[in-house]
Amino acid sequence: MSYLYTTLVLHAHLPYVRHHEGRRIEERWLYEAMAESYIPLLWQLECPTTIRKWTLSLSPPLMEMLSDPLLQQRFLEYIHLTETLLQKELEQSNNHEEQSVIQFYIQRFRAVKETFHRYDQDLINAFVQFERLGKIECITT
DSSP, X not given: OOOOOOOOEEEEOOOOOOOSSSOOHHHHHHHHHIIIIIHHHHHHHXXXXXXXXXXXXXXXXXXXXXXXXXXXXXXXXXXXXXXXXXXXXXXXXXXXXXXXXXXXXHHHHHXXXXXXXXXXXXXXXHHHHXXXXXXXXEEEO
């Protein structure tokens, strides 16, 4: 009798996009991935009901960028700029449905920022903490 096993590996990689000057479009890829993928993944790992162990592969360029103090600071600037733009959109909108969507994103970016601060701006260490708890297995590529 033969068995078939399937493993799902979440692969996290971005090309190295750090520039000397800030606000480059390529760096935005990293910030969007942090806000829309890596931090929401941490939210799932924080749930006490998450019992399945996941495997997450982290590429060396991504690990280097996530641990870079300059990029961490620029991520906070990206969050601040996004929050400012959302607030301006909210002030200019007079459509209830649109305002609801904007409010959703205001709350979401607030939660992203709070999570980033809660983990001392160190997403790599956050994943390591969950690996120690047995909720995730981190591998490299």
